[in-house]
Amino acid sequence: MSIDKDKIKHISKLARISIDSKKSDLLAKDLTSIFKFIEQLNELNTDKVEPLSSILNTPLRSREDKIDDGKIREKILKNSPKNNEEFFVVPKVIE
């Protein structure tokens, strides 16, 4: 797959990263060669192989349905750049 400038623009928008035009040329070239390298895997025949989402063979750890967390509003809001002691406050976002 070759990555062009438009694709870089799209990805950076999704990731909320601003990338200037000079840099996006460079990134397009880099990413294209990275994809080329990875695409070597396509040479393998995986028709009869189930997709693997984890290489670990341990079961998913679970917990009981107990309330043992929360009630730390002050602590959490302390890390917000703007708050009013009850809420996180962010610039107006409205549909």
Added chain:
Amino acid sequence: MSKDKFDYYIEGKKNKYEVIIGLEVHAQVSSNSKLFSGSATKFGAEPNSQVSLIDSAFPGMLPVINKECINQAIRTGLGLNAKINNNSVFDRKNYFYADLPQGYQISQYKNPIVGEGKVLLDMPYGSKEIGIERLHLEQDAGKSIHDMDPTNTYVDLNRSGIALMEIVSKPDLRSPDEVNVYIKKLRTIMRYLGTCDGNMQEGSLRADVNVSVRKIGDKKLGTRCEIKNVNSIKFMQMAIEYESNRQVEMLDDGKKIDQETRLFDTKKNETRSMRSKEDAHDYRYFPDPDLLPLKIEQKLIDELKKTLPELPDNKKERFINDYGLNSYEANVLVSEKDISDYYEEVAKLSDKKLAATWMMGDLFAMLNDKGLNISNSPISAKNFAELVRSIKSGEISGRIAKEVFEIMVESGENPKKIIESKGMKQQSDPKELEKIINEILTKNKDKVDQYKSGKEKLFGFFVGQVMKQSGGKANPQLTNEILKKLLKG
């Protein structure tokens, strides 16, 4: 809703169309704590008081899944006659929004916990099966509040991380009525199972509505639009009505429908495009590296199956077969588990059919009037059964029963006591009645003569006099008989 033939079509300028609807219902899982953290899920708590470091996405925090949420999803799947998948995977759905601190929602994409199932709808034109495509577990987002400050949005993360079940239907629904019945049926099933409280006011049940239209006779589905996050049945119906008419108008004007996400404006009663969501459709799903695949042993599924309560479809059939109710009565009485429990308690102690009639009539009307529901009814099931028994045995007439009922509502007292202390017993002694009737006939000689000369309408007058004289307690049937006999003589 009393039509016995399906007839929801939209007549355009040129063609007649049918409406195709599929729903993605988001049902909040009933659990004490959240899907991946130990914070509480209680509705209406102080803002941001039920938020842990996991729910607010602090770096280095790892999600650990809540066992009960898995069980609840399995129970719901079983209630929908669906296949439970022994292997499923949690994925990240990536998008940016202020009330989604992780920058992604943990959801299930390719491998959901529950596969295909079905739900039966009772429509006036017969029973209809709606296919379930899948059910998966996912996290809810926080809540953005836009109207508390002119320039800022406030974010409350109490809801962030609460477990949701997304139940996706096949595009089998064909009208707003069917959507209404489908949502109510899902809600009933989940409330029976105890897996979701179904409270739409509190947002425990919301839906994305997919709508498309196609010319009658066409096989291919039209392009659909998705109306996001509608939180009441009425709004769903209004949105479908508006959206399908909009699409028909466009098609008949020779225009093309764009597949897009739309928003239903409840004030203007219209849907409109959410352009800002267009890019966000690129969710870049991938398996969440923080979570291993979810393996479910058949043993667990079998165990949960054994503990399921009797579900509404089965209960309805039992009510019809064992209690002699008709389909309509059975439907109403199984619609809520509390109602069916109450009914069964009453039916056990009294006449089953009469109990149903009185429950669906006077009892429901009273509860509705007072804004109560069956679980806080001022009349206990035991007392209600006693009242039904008194009616059935002829101890009191239907009219007097209504009076007793009123007193029961006020006092919560036993009807036997009320009937006795107020002397409300029905006058069923023929001799006593004859005495009263004879008195009345003697007093109204002129009317008796008129009756005998053909003015038969006066019969009602005599009955009224007997009722008045007896304080409404005269047995109506007996009164009729005796009156007829004496008037002949």
